[in-house]
Amino acid sequence: MEIFWLLLIPLYILVDSAVSFYRLRSIYADYCEWLGSAPANNIHLRQKRSLLRQLLTHANVSDAQVPIVEPMEMNHVMSSNVSALDNFPARHRRISSVHITLINDALGVYKERMWNSFNPLWWVSVLVFFPRSLCVYLGVEAGNLAVKIVQVLWWLAGIVFTVYKLFFPENLKHLLQGLYHTLIP
Structure with a gap:
């Protein structure tokens, strides 16, 4: 009976990672669809910003600062570093590529956690x-x-x-x- 309780730990890790993976994949699909469509309202994606931040934090993927340089007036430019997550969703090429990279990194983390939940060598490493x-x-x-x-x-x-x-x-x-x-x- 004790072994049953021990099996709940990998099962919890598997379910937690799978749920997080599918939620993040849904946000990713919506974002890619929004990027490929004509300029439209992005309210549904803005509402998912806090969920995206939570899922990335849970995967230990940290926010990235994106350098942006924009022409202002004649012979003047504006340069700044902006938070990728604070600007989600964005169509700006640099920011959107960072969004895609962060999301794919987190998807990889969740996929790895799902596989590791039943990998005996990983559990030995965790114990040691x-x-x-x-x-x-x-x-x-x-x-x-x-x-x-x-x-x-x-x-x-x-x-x-x-x-x-x-x-x-x-x-x-x-x-x-x-x-x-x-x-x-």
């Missing part, structure tokens, strides 16, 4: 490098000395646990029960 992944998720740099120390301690705990389980399986059960009762009276 769990502290590093957790620290990166919490916003700590992976190259930080504290992260490396926690990672080494995780590996040592894994080795000690494995050796203890191989050579003293009955003592391990008593040790874990003692720890459990000590921590949770």
Whole structure:
């Protein structure tokens, strides 16, 4: 029965990634259709701007700054950097190409997550490098000395646990029960 609960984790990752993938693909299809059509009202795409931002953030794809240079008057130009997501949807060639790139990057992330949800080698990697992944998720740099120390301690705990389980399986059960009762009276 315990294995059933463990299978819910990859199933959750698969469903979450699939739903995000199909929602983002729908926005992408609407955007490409709007780009290919005659100038028309883009209200339906503007309403999806916050959803697009949320889906890109969920995929860890960050916004891009696009350099824009526009002629103003005689011998004058305006140059600025604009946020691609703040200007969604846009027909400007540079901005729209960045939109397409960001969306395709996120679609690739979601596709990879769907495949990895049932890839045993990916799960082994997640287990072996769990502290590093957790620290990166919490916003700590992976190259930080504290992260490396926690990672080494995780590996040592894994080795000690494995050796203890191989050579003293009955003592391990008593040790874990003692720890459990000590921590949770």
